[in-house]
Amino acid sequence: MKIAVKVNGRLYESDVEPRTLLAYYLRETLNLTGTHIGCDTTSCGACTVLLDGEPVKSCTVLAVQANGREVMTVEGLEQNGQLHPVQSAFWEAHALQCGYCTPGMLMASYALLQDNPAPTEAEIREALSGNVCRCTGYVNIVKAVQLAARQLSGEGQEALQEVEAHGASSN
Amino acid sequence: MALRQTELRPLGKPVGRKEDPRLIRGKGRYVDDIMLPNMLHLCVVRSPYAHARIRRIDASAALAAPGVKLVLTGEDLAKMNLAWMPTLAGDRQMVLATDKVLFQYQEVAAVVAETRAQAEDAAQLIEVDYEPLPVVVDPFYALTPEAPILRDDKEKKSNLIFHWEAGDREETEAIFREAPVVVKQDVRFPRVHPSPLEPCGCVADYDTARSKLTFYVTSQAPHAHRTVLALVSGLPEHQIHVISPDVGGGFGNKVPVYPGYVCAIVASLKLGVPVKWIETRTENIASTHFARDYHMTAEIAAREDGKVLALRVKTVADHGAFDGAADPSKFPAGLFSIVSGSYDFKAAFVEVDGVHTNKPPGGVAYRCSFRVTEAAYLIERVMDVLAQRLKMDPAELRLRNFIRKEQFPYRSPTGWVYDSGDYEKTLRLALERIDYEELRKEQAERRARGEFMGIGISTFTEVVGAGPGHTFDILGLKMFDSAQIRVHPTGKVIARLGVRHQGQGHETTFAQIIAEELGLSVDDVLIEEGDTDTAPYGLGTYASRSTPTAGGAAALCARRIRQKARKIAAHLLEVGEDDVVWDGTAFSVQGLPGRSVTMKDVAFAAYTNVPEGLEPGLEASYYYDPPNLTFPNGAYIAVVDIDKGTGAVKVRRFLAVDDCGTVINPMIVDGQVHGGLTEGFAIAFMQDIPYDADGNCLAPNWMDYLVPTSLDTPHWETDRTVTPSPHHPIGAKGVGESPNVGSPAAFVNAVVDALSPLGVEHIDMPIYPWKVWSILRAHGVTE
Numbered sequence: 001m002k003i004a005v006k007v008n009g010r011l012y013e014s015d016v017e018p019r020t021l022l023a024y025y026l027r028e029t030l031n032l033t034g035t036h037i038g039c040d041t042t043s044c045g046a047c048t049v050l051l052d053g054e055p056v057k058s059c060t061v062l063a064v065q066a067n068g069r070e071v072m073t074v075e076g077l078e079q080n081g082q083l084h085p086v087q088s089a090f091w092e093a094h095a096l097q098c099g100y101c102t103p104g105m106l107m108a109s110y111a112l113l114q115d116n117p118a119p120t121e122a123e124i125r126e127a128l129s130g131n132v133c134r135c136t137g138y139v140n141i142v143k144a145v146q147l148a149a150r151q152l153s154g155e156g157q158e159a160l161q162e163v164e165a166h167g168a169s170s171n
Numbered sequence: 172m173a174l175r176q177t178e179l180r181p182l183g184k185p186v187g188r189k190e191d192p193r194l195i196r197g198k199g200r201y202v203d204d205i206m207l208p209n210m211l212h213l214c215v216v217r218s219p220y221a222h223a224r225i226r227r228i229d230a231s232a233a234l235a236a237p238g239v240k241l242v243l244t245g246e247d248l249a250k251m252n253l254a255w256m257p258t259l260a261g262d263r264q265m266v267l268a269t270d271k272v273l274f275q276y277q278e279v280a281a282v283v284a285e286t287r288a289q290a291e292d293a294a295q296l297i298e299v300d301y302e303p304l305p306v307v308v309d310p311f312y313a314l315t316p317e318a319p320i321l322r323d324d325k326e327k328k329s330n331l332i333f334h335w336e337a338g339d340r341e342e343t344e345a346i347f348r349e350a351p352v353v354v355k356q357d358v359r360f361p362r363v364h365p366s367p368l369e370p371c372g373c374v375a376d377y378d379t380a381r382s383k384l385t386f387y388v389t390s391q392a393p394h395a396h397r398t399v400l401a402l403v404s405g406l407p408e409h410q411i412h413v414i415s416p417d418v419g420g421g422f423g424n425k426v427p428v429y430p431g432y433v434c435a436i437v438a439s440l441k442l443g444v445p446v447k448w449i450e451t452r453t454e455n456i457a458s459t460h461f462a463r464d465y466h467m468t469a470e471i472a473a474r475e476d477g478k479v480l481a482l483r484v485k486t487v488a489d490h491g492a493f494d495g496a497a498d499p500s501k502f503p504a505g506l507f508s509i510v511s512g513s514y515d516f517k518a519a520f521v522e523v524d525g526v527h528t529n530k531p532p533g534g535v536a537y538r539c540s541f542r543v544t545e546a547a548y549l550i551e552r553v554m555d556v557l558a559q560r561l562k563m564d565p566a567e568l569r570l571r572n573f574i575r576k577e578q579f580p581y582r583s584p585t586g587w588v589y590d591s592g593d594y595e596k597t598l599r600l601a602l603e604r605i606d607y608e609e610l611r612k613e614q615a616e617r618r619a620r621g622e623f624m625g626i627g628i629s630t631f632t633e634v635v636g637a638g639p640g641h642t643f644d645i646l647g648l649k650m651f652d653s654a655q656i657r658v659h660p661t662g663k664v665i666a667r668l669g670v671r672h673q674g675q676g677h678e679t680t681f682a683q684i685i686a687e688e689l690g691l692s693v694d695d696v697l698i699e700e701g702d703t704d705t706a707p708y709g710l711g712t713y714a715s716r717s718t719p720t721a722g723g724a725a726a727l728c729a730r731r732i733r734q735k736a737r738k739i740a741a742h743l744l745e746v747g748e749d750d751v752v753w754d755g756t757a758f759s760v761q762g763l764p765g766r767s768v769t770m771k772d773v774a775f776a777a778y779t780n781v782p783e784g785l786e787p788g789l790e791a792s793y794y795y796d797p798p799n800l801t802f803p804n805g806a807y808i809a810v811v812d813i814d815k816g817t818g819a820v821k822v823r824r825f826l827a828v829d830d831c832g833t834v835i836n837p838m839i840v841d842g843q844v845h846g847g848l849t850e851g852f853a854i855a856f857m858q859d860i861p862y863d864a865d866g867n868c869l870a871p872n873w874m875d876y877l878v879p880t881s882l883d884t885p886h887w888e889t890d891r892t893v894t895p896s897p898h899h900p901i902g903a904k905g906v907g908e909s910p911n912v913g914s915p916a917a918f919v920n921a922v923v924d925a926l927s928p929l930g931v932e933h934i935d936m937p938i939y940p941w942k943v944w945s946i947l948r949a950h951g952v953t954e
Contacts, residue, residue: 019288033204034197036419038368039452043873046368074197087195091187092173094838097846098674099194100201100368100419125881132873134368134420135674137845138881 003067008076023047025063034074034103045131048104055111074103086148095144097135176694182687185838189678199417202372213448214290216280218272221529221866223301232296238289243281245269262494266430273492276457281434306866310489310526332525337508338585343520346481350472359935361859362464365537369419372449375439390415391425392711415701421673423535457871462537464489465545469553482519495532499643505541508585512550513632514572519584529866538911540714547631551916589802597892601806601828623813625925631913632804635905636719640796651796652720653707654728658789660778662771664696669709670721671701676839688729690756690770715905726900728793736773742782801896801904805829809921818944822885830892832904847910853879855918
């Protein structure tokens with residue numbers, strides 16, 4: 001089937017098998033391998049991308065369902081050589097280890113912050129509960145999302161210090 | 172928060188990770204990201220039966236299916252002498268079954284096609300005629316005379332793989348005969364699986380023109396894999412290039428060689444094009460090597476005042492159909508005899524029987540040294556049983572029995588020589604930080620109100636860093652590790668190591684060690700691992716061995732560079748070598764602080780202006796065979812509240828105080844601890860892989876085998892004591908596995924403590940809410 005999908009702002013026209021999953025389309029047809037696959041049961045969220053701005057697990061969406069719609073993947077976060085604050089916050093807060101869950105976590109976090117610019121810890125944990133991380137124990141991921149939220153709201157360096165202080169008290 | 176990478180003297184500082192910039196951009200390069208021209212895809216056909224004879228395999232329909240290029244069966248492999256391969260435990264394992272299958276999901280055939288979907292479609296068309304055989308699921312039944320013998324290929328006609336003993340039986344028995352107090356407890360460590368987020372996989376690329384195999388693989392031990400592949404395939408070792416690219420977590424799962432790897436290599440050899448095999452999550456859980464599955468009985472002999480005297484342990488270990496344990500070959504039950512833990516027992520005696528059943532092979536060292544988690548869990552659990560029996564506070568019992576600081580180096584009753592520790596200091600810090608006395612008061616008040624609150628302590632000792640080559644080997648390969656450092660003319664460094672990280676942060680921590688030793692910044696040092704054509708030989712990353720072995724090699728290799736650098740510095744400073752001093756960032760002249768040269772000056776001179784008689788260049792290698800293992804330890808405290816209505820356990824607080832010796836990067840150490848605690852939490856409360864009577868795996872995916880999410884996982888608190896290892900070049904001990912080794916007992920002890928007013932002394936993991944609820948109901952607490 002012929003589809004036309006806008007991915008990270010660029011339009012792609014492709015001929016795909018109807019059963020092709022969006023995750024495989026992104027990885028194998030468009031060579032956007034930042035989107036990862038970690039399970040067969042829609043449990044892990046490593047494949048999370050945004051479809052028209054909403055986070056979806058791309059292993060459970062058919063590529064044809066993306067026809068005429070917009071997809072954003074982890075490769076679309078960085079703009080003009082500038083990391084998105086959610087990316088730099090993950091680096092800053094040591095919110096990744098093996099890095100395999102990270103693209104999905106970043107997309108789910110990005111989507112959360114679009115909807116809720118100042119989430120509480122409970123809201124962050126709820127929003128990321130569809131994304132499994134086997135390395136970090138989530139503590140630093142929560143911290144990174146809080147840091148990104150504050151940086152996005154313009155608190156900048158001050159935010160960094162405040163999250164740092166929070167980290168010190170909990171460690 | 173992370174520090175910049177440009178600082179000098181970076182050791183011990185929270186330097187931001189060098190691996191992150193590519194990973195946060197989605198530019199990591201994992202095995203499944205490797206797409207080569209003309210690459211084909213392989214799918215494995217698996218057995219639906221746990222034990223069955225294969226009468227016939229008909230691949231004709233599959234071969235005729237669209238895109239199919241090749242079907243491999245056990246018979247095809249047998250013709251190449253590849254139907255079986257060695258396991259790391261010295262057993263052998265079927266690559267593709269020839270005459271019978273021994274576990275559900277065992278590999279029976281492989282289909283290679285142009286696309287992944289075509290290979291999966293064609294795999295459905297392979298017809299296998301099975302004759303079901305009687306199934307052995309229970310390891311205790313496996314040892315009875317009426318159980319069918321599963322491994323008729325072995326010379327020894329028995330389901331018993333090994334019987335292993337450690338310690339002194341007679342001395343232990345003698346103490347038990349006289350002891351005023353004896354407690355005994357059966358404890359099961361469930362069958363679990365490391366389940367890293369990235370499943371296992373490979374791309375085999377055989378270049379017929381160059382007779383060279385390039386093998387991209389999810390490997391924690393690429394050099395060992397290359398040697399095994401050379402021995403199995405007959406290909407010359409220098410014509411096998413193993414590349415372990417970014418690895419999406421390992422936890423011991425990516426140490427063994429799996430049948431899918433061998434099939435992909437054979438397919439690439441036969442077809443002359445690259446062949447990719449990526450397993451599904453189901454294949455990962457149901458066929459790659461599991462961990463634990465120990466059925467243990469422990470007895471402690473003690474005095475009435477709580478002083479422990481002797482320890483006796485008997486274990487039946489379910490190894491599955493093939494012995495795939497990742498154990499150093501001299502120790503069939505790994506380092507399990509560390510089971511006397513942090514306590515000064517006079518005597519101990521440990522027996523382990525390894526048994527075959529119709530289950531997948533194992534057990535790997537899942538985020539621990541070989542079988543250390545089982546040992547630490549057992550002793551920490553049974554110490555609490557003793558405390559409860561003696562009506563003593565579990566912290567007090569531990570303080571009374573710790574190996575004292577002045578006893579190190581301490582020889583345990585099973586022969587381990589512990590390097591260092593200060594167990595009392597570590598526990599006292601944990602008790603103080605969590606305000607133990609206040610918690611006990613609160614518990615008493617809540618108990619008076621009929622509430623169930625528990626406090627669980629675990630003061631474990633680990634043994635990691637295998638290891639000394641005189642004692643540890645895998646298939647004969649001594650367990651040293653290595654580093655090779657090249658300092659380029661501008662003072663920039665490439666260092667390669669024989670280990671292979673999977674998220675532990677070696678690109679940063681090993682850069683910190685080398686930068687510290689050479690007076691450079693982390694930014695100046697590029698770490699490379701995982702490419703067997705460029706990295707020096709090493710045994711890989713698992714069992715918290717990288718820092719104790721390769722970390723030691725990195726420091727000593729850098730010091731070797733510094734020795735030569737000193738000669739060049741003397742030449743540049745125009746003084747004798749004995750007059751040169753190194754202050755950590757520069758060489759200067761003794762007594763003349765104004766004159767100095769940095770390592771960058773020396774590096775440039777090494778290529779432009781070497782003293783006469785000295786070889787140009789500035790590089791070194793070091794193969795480090797450590798004199799002993801290291802013994803990280805910690806004091807963990809869990810506080811739980813139980814919901815009387817549902818039996819659900821809420822972990823209110825968890826404090827981990829670790830002593831891993833010298834800390835290279837506190838940010839990374841905390842991250843490692845958080846992750847290990849989360850896996851320990853999952854094991855305590857959520858995870859088991861049960862089998863029904865027919866050998867069907869009942870938890871072959873992440874809907875049934877549960878991994879904790881951000882909602883399940885408690886908030887972790889960490890702290891540290893630092894007792895350096897006296898024999899490690901920088902005093903470091905390793906930390907990645909301590910939290911997974913030490914935490915399960917803290918969780919279980921807390922739940923049992925909460926339920927102790929009901930007379931509960933033990934609950935086996937996983938502590939599902941229904942187990943707690945059943946206990947509450949049996950005691951009339953809930954309806």
